Amino acid sequence: MNIKGILLIFVLLLFIGCGNKLHQRDDVAKVDKKPNIIIVLADDLGYNDVGFNGSTDIKTPNIDKIANNGVVFTNGYVSYAVCGPSRAGLMTGRCQDRFGFSRNPLFAPKDSTQGLPLSEETLATVLKRGGYRTMAIGKWHLGAHPSQRPLNRGFDEFFGFLSGGHHYFPEKWDLNDISEVKSQYDPYRTKLLKNNDRIEETEYLTDALSREAVSFIESNKEQPFFLYLAYNAPHTPLQATQKYLDRYENIEDTKRRTYAAMVSAMDDGVGRVLNTLEKLNLDRNTIVFFLSDNGGPEPHNASDNGLLREGKGTLYDGGIRVPFAVQWPTVIPKGEKYDRPIISLDIFATAIHYAGVNPKKTLDGINIIPYISSNNEGIPHEFLFWRMFDKKAFAVRNGNMKVTKWDIKSELFNITNDIGEENSLEDAFTLQQLESSYYNWNTKNSNPVFLGLSQNDEYNKAHSNRFAEVEKY
Ligand code: CA
Numbered sequence: 001m002n003i004k005g006i007l008l009i010f011v012l013l014l015f016i017g018c019g020n021k022l023h024q025r026d027d028v029a030k031v032d033k034k035p036n037i038i039i040v041l042a043d044d045l046g047y048n049d050v051g052f053n054g055s056t057d058i059k060t061p062n063i064d065k066i067a068n069n070g071v072v073f074t075n076g077y078v079s080y081a082v083c084g085p086s087r088a089g090l091m092t093g094r095c096q097d098r099f100g101f102s103r104n105p106l107f108a109p110k111d112s113t114q115g116l117p118l119s120e121e122t123l124a125t126v127l128k129r130g131g132y133r134t135m136a137i138g139k140w141h142l143g144a145h146p147s148q149r150p151l152n153r154g155f156d157e158f159f160g161f162l163s164g165g166h167h168y169f170p171e172k173w174d175l176n177d178i179s180e181v182k183s184q185y186d187p188y189r190t191k192l193l194k195n196n197d198r199i200e201e202t203e204y205l206t207d208a209l210s211r212e213a214v215s216f217i218e219s220n221k222e223q224p225f226f227l228y229l230a231y232n233a234p235h236t237p238l239q240a241t242q243k244y245l246d247r248y249e250n251i252e253d254t255k256r257r258t259y260a261a262m263v264s265a266m267d268d269g270v271g272r273v274l275n276t277l278e279k280l281n282l283d284r285n286t287i288v289f290f291l292s293d294n295g296g297p298e299p300h301n302a303s304d305n306g307l308l309r310e311g312k313g314t315l316y317d318g319g320i321r322v323p324f325a326v327q328w329p330t331v332i333p334k335g336e337k338y339d340r341p342i343i344s345l346d347i348f349a350t351a352i353h354y355a356g357v358n359p360k361k362t363l364d365g366i367n368i369i370p371y372i373s374s375n376n377e378g379i380p381h382e383f384l385f386w387r388m389f390d391k392k393a394f395a396v397r398n399g400n401m402k403v404t405k406w407d408i409k410s411e412l413f414n415i416t417n418d419i420g421e422e423n424s425l426e427d428a429f430t431l432q433q434l435e436s437s438y439y440n441w442n443t444k445n446s447n448p449v450f451l452g453l454s455q456n457d458e459y460n461k462a463h464s465n466r467f468a469e470v471e472k473y
Contacts, residue, residue, distance in 0.1 A: 044235045045322070063323075076342055077320050081313050095345065097387045102446075106184060109162075114148075130357035134228075136228045137213055138161075139166070141163065173189055207265065213272070234266070284329045291344060315394065383441070401434065
């Protein structure tokens with residue numbers, strides 16, 4: 001090969017290797033100070049149950065504002081199909097299987113292993129290093145042991161509850177604290193926590209969470225902040241106040257009507273948050289993410305995943321593809337849709353990039369802003385992987401193709417043409433290639449480090465006196 005040929009190859013390699021990086025510079029010049037970060041997380045919200053994904057019976061005008069002000073991810077995924085592991089992924093920017101958070105944790109306030117391993121850093125911890133003020137509001141579900149609570153995991157403030165769910169009406173909060181908890185689901189009835197103290201709260205839960213979010217923003221308008229607003233709506237129990245039920249007199253099915261009312265309460269809360277940002281002139285430099293922690297458990301809470309197959313608890317897209325949008329008016333275009341697959345793990349990497357601070361661990365997500373802030377033809381993730389350890393199930397997404405291994409066999413779908421995963425393709429070669437990529441990825445994962453919700457009885461046998469605990473530490 002002559003010198004010209006070698007030079008040509010060198011130049012080509014340079015372009016292949018740097019394609020994404022060139023685009024990553026596009027937006028940086030426009031950002032002159034650290035953006036505030038807000039994550040609004042819904043709980044068990046169906047893919048189809050927001051206006052921006054086509055809901056016709058449930059109105060979400062405020063959540064839709066995020067879509068209108070920014071970008072909707074039509075192929076936005078979470079890293080797991082139920083609450084706890086999905087939140088562990090979101091909060092660390094790492095696939096939770098890397099550190100064995102592969103089950104929904106049990107409520108076990110004496111057990112420091114039931115939650116996010118202390119070796120992992122949360123987004124709040126990293127952002128605090130970057131000078132951010134941090135607050136978690138709502139559902140925690142990442143451990144109830146003192147060492148696992150939000151104030152010990154990077155958050156300056158906390159308002160909410162530690163368990164995987166909660167009653168919504170204050171009159172149902174009849175347990176003073178965890179010393180009165182006797183079973184796995186009793187924490188749904190405890191009084192709320194404000195930092196480390198139990199408080200008397202009188203508002204409907206969703207409204208109280210929204211109020212605290214507004215208050216936090218107002219108190220921190222002079223400095224960069226990170227707000228993790230984790231609504232438990234519309235997770236069961238299905239409970240809504242008359243104010244919100246009245247908006248859906250047209251929905252005859254009472255379950256669906258109550259669910260719609262709960263989504264509406266959350267939507268009002270998102271409206272209050274967005275209005276506060278605008279009022280304080282913070283909206284242009286605040287990145288607001290909205291997503292659900294997993295797909296809707298359709299029959300259970302009357303959610304609707306639209307055309308997606310199945311729902312919460314499965315690795316079909318109904319379990320892991322969620323309503324997902326982001327706004328950041330300074331940088332992101334308005335009212336666009338982005339169709340390439342992205343994942344909740346990307347939120348961490350995106351946030352710390354603009355906060356100008358580095359994590360201690362290797363992330364599985366990437367900064368997605370360069371892909372949506374310009375006509376970037378790059379692919380954020382060539383592969384996405386999911387593992388459901390106890391079921392020996394997994395899924396792989398590679399471009400338009402998806403392998404879903406559920407029950408005993410793997411099936412290959414063209415998820416773009418066949419969004420409902422109905423027609424399994426006869427392409428043994430591609431199937432085998434994607435399966436191999438999964439097994440290779442899985443070599444770097446850990447086995448589960450704690451027993452989960454479905455092993456409640458087994459855990460109780462090994463841990464008598466599991467709940468007998470005083471509240472103060
Ligand atoms: Ca959930």
